[in-house]
């Protein structure tokens with residue numbers, strides 16, 4: 541199973557949203573990382589077959605997705621960033637309706653819906669109107685509808701926005717389990733949401749893929765460039781704006797623990813820190829790494 545993207549380009553008038561992207565996506569979780577406006581949604585909508593590329597093609601096991609038509613939709617699940625929910629529908633009716641659109645038989649739909657309501661901890665709200673749910677719950681209903689047809693390819697655009705920390709952890713577990721022998725592409729700017737489950741990550745900037753690799757491969761770029769230093773809040777003010785800061789954590793008393801990126805570790809008392817994907821992300825999107 542393989543999704544191949546070749547020279548994919550999408551421009552809106554004079555805006556190049558996706559710029560000559562080529563990528564081969566194999567089974568497993570793929571993290572698609574990038575800042576707002578990088579082109580992630582546009583790329584995902586083309587993979588979902590709902591936006592026509594200006595140039596280039598997408599192939600599923602060697603066949604253009606446009607030529608697969610209905611057969612592609614049958615193996616495909618998609619959670620858009622924002623979507624109309626039919627807010628008056630109850631959760632159960634919405635999922636039944638979506639299962640109908642996906643061509644599931646009544647019996648299969650009922651079994652699958654029960655299974656997903658349980659996996660996504662939505663059983664208690666099955667009879668509630670979608671519009672009365674919290675944002676995080678609505679997101680989970682969205683994830684459930686994307687999973688109804690047991691898709692071979694699952695595309696999730698910002699699936700964890702609005703989820704609380706417990707929900708995020710459950711979501712990661714569910715997706716990691718689901719992704720065995722399936723292709724799951726998750727777009728996010730919340731790096732930790734994909735860091736531990738993504739078999740591979742693609743980093744997007746200005747419509748282009750600027751880096752692809754496993755988390756271990758990608759973080760090598762910032763090895764030796766991540767530092768931590770204990771400072772007073774006054775000292776911290778001195779370095780703000782001078783170094784790209786990943787994190788500031790309050791310590792006991794007046795002290796803070798600064799995590800920052802630098803070639804040289806210029807803040808006095810710095811010690812090298814083990815790099816994470818979030819460090820790379822900041823490096824690529826900060827001015828220092830920006831020239832990449």
Ligand SMILES: Nc1ncnc2c1ncn2[C@@H]1O[C@H](COP(=O)(O)OP(=O)(O)OP(=O)(O)O)[C@@H](O)[C@H]1O
Pocket residue numbers: 552555556557574575576577578579580581582583621
């Ligand atoms: N229909 C459209 N018409 C004009 N410009 C568009 C359209 N859709 C997207 N763009 C532009 O293309 C660029 C990429 O947008 P896109 O939504 O794909 O980015 P993104 O990485 O998904 O960002 P976000 O996380 O904010 O959704 C942006 O500059 C956006 O303004």
